Amino acid sequence: MTGRLARERTGTAAATGVAARIVLAWVDCYTGGVSAETAERRRDEIHSDLWEQQADARANGRPPIAASLSIARRAVFGAPADLLWAQTQRAASRGLPAEQKAGIMNNATRLLVRWWWVLGAAVLAAWGYTMSIGQLLEPGMPYIEGTIQGLTMSTLLAAGVVLRARMPRTAGTLVVAGAATFAMLWWAPVVMALGIVVALGAAVEVVRLMARRDAGVGTLAAIGLVAVAATPIGYAALGYESGALGLMWLVLGAVGVALLIAAGAPRAHTVQPV
């Protein structure tokens, strides 16, 4: 966080709550590649908006969870516009001095290459939690099975996001498993497309980390990931009320995890004769 406005922001009251923090992290993310002045304006304006919404909810006696859900919904549905805006701003920054532009773009490129699927997973998790908690709050909880599944998949994605820095293979596998279910939501095409892209991105990362220079290990890891991804998809599509079939999907998941563990096991090095 740099710049005059940001420094002033740290000295004033801040928007609170997990939803607000996630939104601010998202703003920091997509403004990473635009000029500093434009990024600061967007960050401070969203920060002010979050604070005003929370203050308005308090003033009108609305529960904090309602404000948080509304904030999350506004962020998730505004994400495509955010990305388009950032793209336009990056195009506009082409007129900046070369050195300044290179600094911005290099940082943004590094961030995107390493973290793009993590960001996608975070967006999916936020959407999943928003929808699931919204369903939980409905009278009679009419979609309880889907709600539980949504919460489970969102938690897998959130765990993957949290573990990305320390345990990248585990994080990638969790994201593949979590995103796979979202990738079959044909009735929400944007979420479905994001689910597919995020699952593929995480899978490529896991295979890349495991394979190194061994194609056989890479293949083993890829098969394991397919089995892991097929487990929640199969369970959601077919396994709800069919006990043996449901167990079959769980066994498939276990096989996938076993394959991944086998692929990730350290290899004995053969000593070449002198």
Add this chain to the structure above:
Amino acid sequence: MRRRPGTLLPLEAEILDAALRLHRSGDQRFHGFGIAKVIAEGDETATLTSHGTLYKALGRLEAAGLLASDWEDADAAAEQGRPRRRLYEVTGATSVALAEHRLQTSRVAPLGRAAWETP
């Protein structure tokens, strides 16, 4: 789909309408969330416009000269214990642009369900 220059998108028209309503009610300057709240009050679902959509549209309207904005005084915001606001205000072109938009849209023949329900 590209739009014709000088025309307003539905959200932009809603923003200008909300801005003029706030202006008429005595709020000469207003922030983004205030506009989103006024728009939500006129919406059946009462949902607030998403952040990305709202601020992108506000930026377009400002660039077109239909709104003006500036940061409020940081000390004033700090005294009230909140982040400072980006405050918007209507310009001389705001009401003209909205009136033209309404004139243009009223001439357009209704489509889809609207056409079916129009006697």
